[in-house]
Amino acid sequence: MVKGISRRYFLSSLLAGVATPVWANPPSSSLRPRLRPESLRQLAAPGPGNLIRASGVTGNVSFSVADVATGLVLEGHQADQGLPPASVTKAVTAMYALDTLGAGHRFTTRVMTAGAVSNGVLKGDLVLAGGGDPTLDTNGLAQLAAQLKKAGIREVSGKFLVWGRALPSIHAIDPSQPDHAGYSPAISGLSLNYNRVHFEWKRGAQGWVVSMDARSDKYRPDVTMAKMRVVKRSMPVYTYENRGGVDHWTVASGALGNGGSRWLPVRQPEIYAGQVFRTLARAHGIVLKKPKLSHSPPTGQVLAEIHSAALKDILRGMLKYSTNITAEMIGLAATQARGTSANTLKASGQEMSRWAAGALNMTNASLVDHSGLGDQSRLRADEMVIALAQSARRSELQPLLKNIKLRDSQGNVKKNPPMKVVAKTGTLNFVSGLAGYLEAHDGTELAFAIFVADTGKRAAIPAQDKERPKGARAWNGKAKKLQQRLIERWDGLYGA
Template sequence: MRTTANSPRPGSGLLGRSRAWPLVLALVAAALGWSAPAGADGDRTGLPEAIDTVLGDSRMEGGAASVVVADAATGDVLYGRQPASRLMPASNTKLATSAAAMDVLGPGYRFTTDVLADGRRHGSVLAGDLYLRGTGDPTLLARDCDRLAAAVAGAGIERVTGRLVADDTRFDDRRLGRSWAADDESAYYSAPISALSVAPDTDYDTGSVIVRVEPGAEAGRRPRVTVTPPNDHVRVDVRATTVAEGGEDALTIEREHGGNTVTVSGTTPVGGSGAKEWISVWEPTGYAAAVFRDALAAHGVRVTGPTRTGRAAPATARRLASHASMPLKDLLVPFMKLSNNMHAEVLTKAMGYETAGEGGWPAGLAAIGAYLKGVGIDTGGLRQVDGSGLSRMDNFTAGQFAELLRAVRDEPWYADWYRSLPVACDPERMTGGTLRSRMCGTPAALNARAKTGSLTGASALSGYVTDAGGRELVFSIVLNNYLAASVKPLEDAIVATLASSGDGGTVTAVRPGAARTAAGTASGDGDAECSWRKPARC
């Protein structure tokens, strides 16, 4: 029987897990400034110095670092620098969210989207309202809406005299997370959260559309603009101009604040590649309803009334069709591999609904906190205000991430969760994820599995790596307040150093310049997750 996240499991937590005590005591020692002890393992003597060498790089001048490396099996800390310092973890926050989701919701959890009828049937006419009810599915696609519409038509309905009602009441109506950056509003990785939304492709960036701009046939013509999926919820204002071949290629695609007009401006040359942007949609519930209404029309079902959003389907409504998402254990793959912010927030609100009957951030964050506390993490020493880490108010320590990485190894769902972590230098996008071009040519390639994290001035990498002696290590590297464009080469160098250690000899630090991408350039993609840059750059 699976226990709830609201109460610690028997034997869980730091007090209940005797193997955790070495990690706890060592973290306390590190916090007090004590050095990691040299022991029988020859690599321990040189490992702290090797990591210190990497962190001494000029790119971290004036910055802050919280770093912990521990033996995954015993909890012995091999390195600790400011393990209790709270820093912005960026997308490493998803480690806590995803682990809690697997415990609270379960690996087999699925979101459902239903079509319901409220009214009487008179042959092919429904005298009443048609409801589209969502429960948060972040992977719902236009083709899924099409299948739902086909099922309505297959039930013999050709006309609905009432309204199309979009029921998004499973979640609250708070769309944006706490302290999310205002200048990210139109970015697809900062899309509003709703229990009913649509994703434009199989990256499953729910609540966004793809805007494609192609140059006109000749100079002076307006560019051709398409929106995927097509819908009348999003309006396009084309102000751009096609210029002669070889002219300036400078297009801007932005959505207005608080509305759904996407403005395309600038110039694009004849024969040029144009541009392609993923743009978030304001009020995603109406967006999903618009896509579904078009699908109904395509299948010969006409809804004569207007669209209404935010109203719950009555208990007497009859289900006509239903669509189920992939199970959570599979949804974790696009979520974690591509660092999908919207998945994190949907899962947070879903946890709130399932544990407290309230589909909002407060209840969801409480469920995450209860899980963390249940596995022995002091939640009084952290702050989490969203599920994704997009907020700059989130604060975690490397020590807390290291404890979590050890604790989840005992969970029955660990194998599925571990599978969701990006793999260093694996070229397959849904395997390597945000690490697919990092640590190539080092002992960490195809070895390290870890979650990345990136915001301006904040970078993190936490996960697992096996050293040269076959010992599995957990590591957490959280770096803040640096001015360099990227410190990811330093993270890669630390992990590569760990992968090459443990053979009983002297540990030599891998120079940050040696941690390269597959393309041969310095790893890292500046101040945003590489998967957040479209088209895909990782």
């Protein structure tokens, strides 16, 4: 086949040749079929090599595209090269969780006791027990507190315990990230507000007024397990230290301005949730002692419980907003459900890699976590595309992926693009990925995976510049433009 000509045109040309009559004399004009306007457009489509060179992106580019209806791989470039997938990993995590836990799986958070309740007094300990819900928020804890009051509890004579051992305790998703990176918090089976605490500051006559709270759209309970101190300096912006089970932060006064806010990661997630629940319980007249960690699975009577949304809905949010902690907690839960003991994200990522090799035929997948935040993970575009094209996997995953907005040459969102793209994006400094489905302008459906990475530049980022390294934003912008140019090429080449 001539490179650049669609397979449909190629087949139609063959049929035209079969039907051509035998001429007694040389024809007065060429017998070669005339190209239709669509075919001319296909021949004029820029080659992938030209697009890559024109993009100005450095490093490696790997992609593959396949026809969903037939499974036929239509085009590829270094598709057998393993590159960091970044958050495209979450698409694999979604398939892993759906296959292992099921689309309807729900996570449960409970308030339990082994003691007896008499006249509103609990003669024993009260336990807030996490069930691995990655979406538990302050509103959810408020529901539990209201249920506890409805159960007739007025007083607790014993200890107030918090239990998060439903999942392994992990200090940070990626320890190489800056301490203040809200996308790399601690992990526990009892996690609240994506394990982030809200830091707010306002400048007053006597300096800055700061607060640390667990706010939601309805509540703003203060917490004491995370403390902030403003220090007169310019750099570093933040410092962190764990002292006595408390997250101690300092922030540079030169970076604050007159006011603002941001979410900071929580490193003591069980105590965080316990403090918030204690405050909410007190609002209902229930006095609890300070929360303490429990290392034993809770037993006894369930006094209150709430359930998460169905897994498929949690995954839809995870894929849309690319929440790392959601991916990690769901991946860990799936690994445990498979009967595998994994106390680290790397061990659980390796189990997911083994699953992908068997279930998706991704025999070269090498994943160190479930979110893609770790840059040592590797996926191949050719294997990712085959997995996406599988009918069973496609029917589960495709409805959960987000719509990708296409942009014009000025960077503005196209209002009515001729094709539709649903996919999972992936972005790290000097790493960009995109994998999903393209519905071409004629309805042809394609599966694709594009991985772009300059691992050399990423490895050379100084530790103090990891949050915003020089040149990373421009590089990622070029990579995203290249991804769209490739998608537009495929729409014109194979959607005719």
